[in-house]
Amino acid sequence: MRRIIPIVILLFIGFVYTFPFFQAGFFETHDGEWAIIRLAEMQRELRDFQIPARWSDYLNHGYGYPLFQFTYPLPFYLGALISLSNIGLTTTIKILFVASVFLSGVGMYFLGRKISSSFGGLLGTLFYIASPFRLTDLYVRGSLGESLSFAIFPWLFYVSYRYIERPDRKTFILGALLLGSLILTHNVSALLVFPFWIGFLYVVTLSLRKNKMMYTLKYFLPLIFLGVSVSAFFILPVLFEKKFVLLSQIPIADTARHFVAFADFLNSARGYNGIPSFQLGLAHLVAVSLLFISLFFTSWTKVKKYRIFVLYGLFSIAVMIFFSNSFSYFLWKYPPLSWVDFPWRFLTPLTFMISFLTIFLPIRTFTKILGTFLIVLAIFMTLPYVSVQNRxxxxxxxxxxxxxxxxxxxxxxxxxxxxxxxxxxxxxVEVETGFATLSNTFFNSKQISFLVESQEQSVIKVNIIYFPGWEFTLNGVPVLPTLGNGDGLMRLTIPAGITKVDGVLGNTFIRMVSNFISLVGLGVIFFMAVSIFFIKKNHEKH
Known part of the structure; x- marks a missing residue:
């Protein structure tokens, strides 16, 4: 019964905080409808067997756009898989948003129960679900990638703890998959949380292991390498081919205008029409302050093993607040911070870390009592956030x-x-100069072909914006397309006569390498999983 009650509470609270998603239709947010459009594009590209998906042919008025070359793809791969049941684009996206809440709650519960106690896990779960910035992501920003990254954080930390506690192939595979999934789900969130995850690994190792350096070299580095390898098909082209797009030349926003003032952590407008709310939650901040004060006024002798985690959490929160505030402006000129569009992105890992700290409230009686009061207060204060602007x-x-x-x-x-x-x-395709007739035109997101009957040398304009990887042949002979007029469209010079034109979006060298690395990483995981299965079968026989 004691195990069932937390699950029932989680299910009930999760349903309350996601209730608008269970109603008909959708609602206006900053990015929510973009997610639906992106899912439609992912479906198109997968139907064309463009794997991995990189180039969206339909977007940008049909001229093409390298959407999934640079935009986190995993939520849309998952969405495409879910939508195979013919439930519709909008419903699929709503399922992913709802799943992000329930999965994050369950993950935080397991993490809290493992490190602290069942009640600590429940407190952490409720604080996590009732976090104002999480609700802003759901109902104001509509950020699918960030919402799903919230779901991965606690699972990554939980599996990492399990791996350090008892390293085996199963937790190794899960840890690598979770790290790779986080990068593919929201690469900015992965970048920001990564150093704090490394800090968590060190803290857990410090508390559980003696030979820390050997443990790091033997277990952590292979896990990190495998996790990054899984996501290499996406992250390497992002790093090395970003130079081909405007993002490399023009920042999305002025960093100086997107820092978070300290007052905004306590009170800021919901921001339906502009900058989102940056509230961390009064009850959440009081809970963290309570733990901080308890370090000085409470004897930690009986709970010594928790102290290092509380110190780690408090230090992490202080660092995240620093980087989200204008005091850190001088550092945002340099990588990797210069790769991040908004300093307030730190609120994503910050929200997780605050909720993580609350799992330690039950370790002392007075903090347990106050923590219970604070979570009730947090729920009542954040329920008004469970609302939508326009249906x-x-x-x-x-x-x-x-x-x-x-x-x-x-x-x-x-x-x-x-x-x-x-x-x-x-x-x-159009005849730009010369006299020619075009026929048998076929195209999708990764290829195009057509027939040209030309009376003289002609220039054919292909209404696809050039992107590295496009290759053309005329009657089987490779040719290079030319660009002109500043529109970025590809043009082909066709000789007189009948010419069969074929164009294919191929891989650049970096894409081939990154695809290969990911395939090797997935292959390693597959063979390790198979070996686990057969080892288990052999044990059952004997």
């Missing part, structure tokens, strides 16, 4: 035929495009 009800066709880029400033536009497309073309 919308659109058919899937609306999202499947959207011509936008799904990025705020078209920052993934190739740098050679000086004149952005403003409307959809009439034909996918």
């Amino acid at each position: 919308i009800n659109r058919e899937d066709s609306y999202y499947q035929t959207n011509d936008a880029t799904t990025t705020s400033a078209d920052e993934l536009m190739p740098i050679w495009v000086r004149q952005k497309p403003e409307k959809r073309y009439d034909e996918k």
Whole structure:
């Protein structure tokens, strides 16, 4: 019964905080509908067997856009898998948002129960679900990637603790998959939480192991390497081919305007029409302050093993607050911080770390009592956040035929495009100069082919923005497309006669290498999983 009660509470609270998702239709947020459009694009690309998905042919008025080359893809791979049951685009995205809440709650419960106690796990879960910034992500920002990263954080920390406690192949595989999944789910959140996760690994090792250096070299480095390898197909092109898009030249926002003032942590507007709310929650901050004070006024002799975790959590929170505040402005000019668009992104790992600390409230009687009062207060204070601005009800066709880029400033536009497309073309291929007839045109997100009957040398304009990897042949002979007029579109010079034109979006060298690394990583995981299965079978026989 004692095990069932926390689960029942979690299910009930989870349902209360996700209730708007169970109602018909969707609702307006900053990015929520973009997620639906991106899912429609992912479906298109997977139907075309463009694996991994990189180039979105339909977006940008049909001229193409390297969306999943630079935008976290895992939520949309999962969405494409879920949507195979024909439940619709909007419903699929809603399922992912709801799952992010329940999975994060269960993960925090297991983490808290492992390190502290069952009640500590329950407190951490409730504080986590009732975090104001989490609710801002759900109902104001509509950030699918960040919402799902909230779900991965506690599981990554929990499995890491288990791995240090008792290293085996199973936890090694799970740890690597969780790290890789976090990078693929929201690479910015992964970047920001990574040093604090490394700190957590060190703290756990410090408390459980004697030979810390050998343990790090033998167990941690292979796990990190394998986790990064799984995500290499995405993260390496992001790093090495970012130079091809506007994001490498023009920042999305002025960093100086997106720091969080200390007062905003306690009270800031919900921000439906602009900058989101940065509230961390009064009850949450009081809980953290309570733990901080208890370090000085409480004897920790009987709970010595928890002290290092509380100190780690408090230090991490202080560092995250520093980097989200303008005091750290001088550091944001340098990598890796310069890779992050907004300093307030630190609120994502900060929200997790605050909730993580609350799992230690029950270790003393007075903090346990006050912690119980504070979580009740937190729930009552954040329930008003479970509301939506405007309800919308659109058919899937609306999202499947959207011509936008799904990025705020078209920052993934190739740098050679000086004149952005403003409307959809009439034909996918056109005769720009000369006399020619075009026929048998076929195209999808990764290839195009057509037949040209030309009376003289002609120039054919292909209404696809060039991106490295596009390769063309004329009657089987490789040719290089040319660009012109600042529109970034590809053009082919065709000789007189009948010419069969074939174009394919291939891989650059870095994409081939990154794909290979990911395949090797997944292969290692597969063979390790198979070995675990057969070892278990052999043990059962004997």
